[in-house]
Amino acid sequence: MALGFALIYNTTRIFHVAHGIAYTGAAYICYDLLINCGWNLPLAIGVALIGAALFGVMVELFIYAPLDRKKASTLVALLASLGLYVAGVNTLALIFGNETQILQPNIQATHKFAGIILTQIQVAQIATAVIILPLFVLFLKYSTIGKIIRAVRDNPQLSRVLGTNPQRVRTVVFVLGSLLAGGAAILSALDVGIDPNSGLPALLVAVVALIIGGLGTFDGPIWGAFLLGILQSLVVWKFEARWTDAITFGVLILFLLFRPQGIFGKRGRVEESTT
Numbered sequence: 001m002a003l004g005f006a007l008i009y010n011t012t013r014i015f016h017v018a019h020g021i022a023y024t025g026a027a028y029i030c031y032d033l034l035i036n037c038g039w040n041l042p043l044a045i046g047v048a049l050i051g052a053a054l055f056g057v058m059v060e061l062f063i064y065a066p067l068d069r070k071k072a073s074t075l076v077a078l079l080a081s082l083g084l085y086v087a088g089v090n091t092l093a094l095i096f097g098n099e100t101q102i103l104q105p106n107i108q109a110t111h112k113f114a115g116i117i118l119t120q121i122q123v124a125q126i127a128t129a130v131i132i133l134p135l136f137v138l139f140l141k142y143s144t145i146g147k148i149i150r151a152v153r154d155n156p157q158l159s160r161v162l163g164t165n166p167q168r169v170r171t172v173v174f175v176l177g178s179l180l181a182g183g184a185a186i187l188s189a190l191d192v193g194i195d196p197n198s199g200l201p202a203l204l205v206a207v208v209a210l211i212i213g214g215l216g217t218f219d220g221p222i223w224g225a226f227l228l229g230i231l232q233s234l235v236v237w238k239f240e241a242r243w244t245d246a247i248t249f250g251v252l253i254l255f256l257l258f259r260p261q262g263i264f265g266k267r268g269r270v271e272e273s274t275t
Contacts, residue, residue, distance in 0.1 A: 001202050002209035002221040003136065004180030010153045010216055011173045013074055017081040018059055019181055019206075020199025021088035026052035026182030027189035027198070028092055031101050045186055052182030056174035059084065065167060085199070092196040100193040121190045128187060136180075137219050149173060153216065208252045214265025223263060227251075 001023060008016045026048045033044035063084065067077050108119040118126075140146035151159045152169045160166055184202070185194065206221070209228055213220025231251065232244040255262065 001181055001184040002206040002213070002225040003133065003218070004177035004184070005203065005206040006210045006213075006218055006221040007149075007173055007180070008177040009210065010218065011149055012064070012170055014064055015074070015078045015081065016059075016177070017078065017203065018084040018088065019177065020085050020203040021092075022052045022055050022178040022181040022199075023185040023202055024092060024194060024196060024199040025055055025088065026178075027103075027185040027194040028096055028101070030186050031096075031103050031189065031194060034103055035101075048186055049179055049182045052178045052185075053175045056178030057171055060171055060174040065170070089196045089199070096196070098196060100195045101189075102193045103190050119191070121187070125187045125191065128183070132180075132183070133222055137222070140218050145172060150218075205248060208248055210262075211252060212255050212262055214262030217262070217264045220262055220264040227263075 001019075004022075005016065005019050008014065008019065029051045030044045030048035033039040033047055034041060037044075039047075059081075063080050064077055067080065104121065108121060110117050110119055111123055112118075140150060148159070148164055148169055149172070151162075152164060152166060156166060159169075185198070188194070188198075188202070205228060206225070209224035210221045211224070212227060213222065213224030228248055228251065231247050235241075235243050235247045
């Protein structure tokens with residue numbers, strides 16, 4: 001979720017609040033196909049991911065791109081994204097209700113590793129992260145489209161002068177970012193279920209992970225999210241789950257005060273920061 005949000009924000013400078021709807025929408029599509037339509041799990045996951053990608057494309061083509069052509073400010077894009085998120089949450093609530101929906105009602109098989117008991121879906125979550133995250137970082141660093149995305153991130157004007165089509169790059173970025181959000185949502189929903197408001201907490205943690213890891217970086221949010229996950233788990237283990245939000249935003253405040261550029265970010269010059 002953090003990597004998907006970072007991919008969109010670093011490339012377009014849009015605070016994509018509707019990323020939370022790509023998250024919850026994918027999980028609900030998977031739920032509907034799996035539970036109500038009786039599809040098998042791999043096929044339901046595949047269609048849900050396609051739905052998340054199409055949502056990202058439509059948001060870019062019909063909301064952000066027109067605003068960009070009109071030279072609208074980032075605040076206008078933020079308000080449009082926030083409005084879309086609110087509309088999406090209410091639509092999901094009208095269709096599926098506000099109750100938490102469970103994708104895996106049966107008792108899951110468990111696996112024991114060095115005294116740690118993990119369910120089958122939790123093992124799948126770890127395996128997915130271990131496989132996808134390094135591959136995605138390598139994709140961004142060494143593939144042609146990955147290099148173009150990084151070029152647009154670093155200097156959009158120069159990239160346009162050199163022949164890059166910024167609209168195509170933005171579309172690709174929204175597709176990839178939405179796919180990552182959808183995958184994260186499905187993995188989470190298979191473990192603990194999903195409700196219409198699940199997207200905002202996931203989005204906020206993703207934003208905090210991006211700030212901690214370093215704005216402008218693509219691999220920084222991965223480490224920021226890993227740090228937050230460890231800290232939240234320790235808080236649940238030693239204290240109570242209700243303190244996880246406090247530790248999350250407490251860490252954010254500390255970074256904003258003492259290292260605003262994040263772990264891997266670089267402090268720019270004053271005129272760069274102002275820009």
